Amino acid sequence: MQPLFKVVWSSVGKKFIMALSGLAMVVFLVEHVVGNLLLYSTDPDPYNKYGHFLVSLGSVLIVVEYIFVAILLFHAYSGITIALGSNKARPIGYYKVGNASGDASRKTFSSKTMIWTGILTFVFIVIHLKTFKFGAYYASHVGGEEIRDLHTLVWEVFRSPAYVLFYVITIFLLGFHLRHGFWSAFQSLGVNHPRYSPFIYCLGILIAIAVAAGFIGIPVWIYFTGA
Amino acid sequence: MDNMTLNLKVWRQKDASSSGKMVDYKLDAVSQHMSFLEMLDVLNEKLIKDGEDPVEFDNDCREGICGTCSLVINGVAHGPWNGTATCQLHMREYKHGDTIAIEPWRAAAFPIIKDLVVDRSAMDRIMQAGGYVSMNAGGAPDANGLPIAKHFAEDAMDAASCIGCGACIASCPNASASLFTAAKISQLALLPQGAPERQRRALAMVEQMDAEGFGDCSNHAECEATCPKEISISHIARMKREYFKAALISKV
Ligand code: HEM
Ligand code: SF4
Numbered sequence A: 001m002q003p004l005f006k007v008v009w010s011s012v013g014k015k016f017i018m019a020l021s022g023l024a025m026v027v028f029l030v031e032h033v034v035g036n037l038l039l040y041s042t043d044p045d046p047y048n049k050y051g052h053f054l055v056s057l058g059s060v061l062i063v064v065e066y067i068f069v070a071i072l073l074f075h076a077y078s079g080i081t082i083a084l085g086s087n088k089a090r091p092i093g094y095y096k097v098g099n100a101s102g103d104a105s106r107k108t109f110s111s112k113t114m115i116w117t118g119i120l121t122f123v124f125i126v127i128h129l130k131t132f133k134f135g136a137y138y139a140s141h142v143g144g145e146e147i148r149d150l151h152t153l154v155w156e157v158f159r160s161p162a163y164v165l166f167y168v169i170t171i172f173l174l175g176f177h178l179r180h181g182f183w184s185a186f187q188s189l190g191v192n193h194p195r196y197s198p199f200i201y202c203l204g205i206l207i208a209i210a211v212a213a214g215f216i217g218i219p220v221w222i223y224f225t226g227a
Numbered sequence B: 001m002d003n004m005t006l007n008l009k010v011w012r013q014k015d016a017s018s019s020g021k022m023v024d025y026k027l028d029a030v031s032q033h034m035s036f037l038e039m040l041d042v043l044n045e046k047l048i049k050d051g052e053d054p055v056e057f058d059n060d061c062r063e064g065i066c067g068t069c070s071l072v073i074n075g076v077a078h079g080p081w082n083g084t085a086t087c088q089l090h091m092r093e094y095k096h097g098d099t100i101a102i103e104p105w106r107a108a109a110f111p112i113i114k115d116l117v118v119d120r121s122a123m124d125r126i127m128q129a130g131g132y133v134s135m136n137a138g139g140a141p142d143a144n145g146l147p148i149a150k151h152f153a154e155d156a157m158d159a160a161s162c163i164g165c166g167a168c169i170a171s172c173p174n175a176s177a178s179l180f181t182a183a184k185i186s187q188l189a190l191l192p193q194g195a196p197e198r199q200r201r202a203l204a205m206v207e208q209m210d211a212e213g214f215g216d217c218s219n220h221a222e223c224e225a226t227c228p229k230e231i232s233i234s235h236i237a238r239m240k241r242e243y244f245k246a247a248l249i250s251k252v
């Protein structure tokens, strides 16, 4: 029998976990974008109630949060190992780097910049949590109960053009991470079949566009409507 | 056209321990009917006449079957044509006055021996780790005694067409040997003759691939696009399935 750590840290095992963690984060992102569509409403109550519902899950939410922190750290760590390993595997680069003709190659702007869009996403997540999750507390009263008024905080933050610009650029680049990441995760898991692969590849592009458009729209909408 | 002038930029390196550099050569009277390697032969004749050291490059069959030739030509392994090795590239691809950069395969696991010749024995060691089937001696088995479904035979044949050239590694942005290793694991996993050593093979070949210092696979699929045999990355997916099954489910 193989020792488990050896399997996990083999080139194949590392990408298996990387793919699972990446896909878990994609599921989170899709939930996150759908939930936050409530921010398009100028009425703060629906959004605040949604936030309050998540917080009221209590320890379930906390466990899920810790799992996602672990997933993110593992994903980032192995992504950095892969990028460093790639420099070590080819210490002297080519004088000229070209692209093969034909349509077999999946080497794109997305695939070549995974490490940079990834690191940027990491920085973004830290700033994002600091601004909102650990940001200013406003109270709001819904049905006699005091709940946190995140809606007001979000609408306040997105009055700053610098903040909006930072969001738009980062999320745009995260879209590229997803565009290569989604289909790549399936390939890393060993899923490649003429019946499903073209569908998975297209779905990845659609998810990348939908997630990016949803998240870019929120700050832009708030900036232009919430004077 | 029989009289092209080309501007060549060729990697020259005296030996494994020297550092090399790109050297410019102007080559006259190149015919479009030549093959790419014949063009390099012409360059070498000129260099020999001028009393210089000829450019070393690997080649043998010159018909795309042996896997000996290499070269990254203008940044693409085996040059601009799909599904061909460097020896099958012809000078009709080029025009008078073109500049062509010619470099060796680049990977830490492929040390340069001289000029454009690299040591590809890391691939041999991956093969030694499991790219074989063990046969007992005895009477020859009946032909067709062992039925193999057509689609398995076809997939196995596709994987078996790998000529071990190393272009997949040279063209991979991470210098990963996944396509080569996968072609070998996949070919034998698809055939009944490969079954007894199937799990051990998947584990041992992946382990050797990692030990040789190749990079990880980021699924750029540039390997498939430059492979002279157009071997599909679906074999890489099969290698992953073979590895997971062997590592996590079997007792090997
Ligand atoms: C919301 C956050 C993120 C999501 C949804 C996500 C998603 C994904 C997915 C699905 C993959 C494909 C995995 C595979 O090919 O097996 C991937 C790959 C990758 N991710 Fe992320 N990721 C995120 C954050 C990050 C962060 C924070 C980093 C790094 C600092 C990072 C670095 C990478 C790298 C380098 C790869 C390519 C790995 C390779 O070379 O194959 N990602 N990501
Ligand atoms: S998989 Fe293709 S490119 Fe790689 S060694 Fe085999 S024939 Fe050459």
Ligand code: FES
Binding pocket: B058, B059, B060, B061, B062, B063, B064, B065, B066, B067, B068, B069, B085, B086, B087, B088
């Ligand atoms: S020299 Fe044999 S494949 Fe090119």
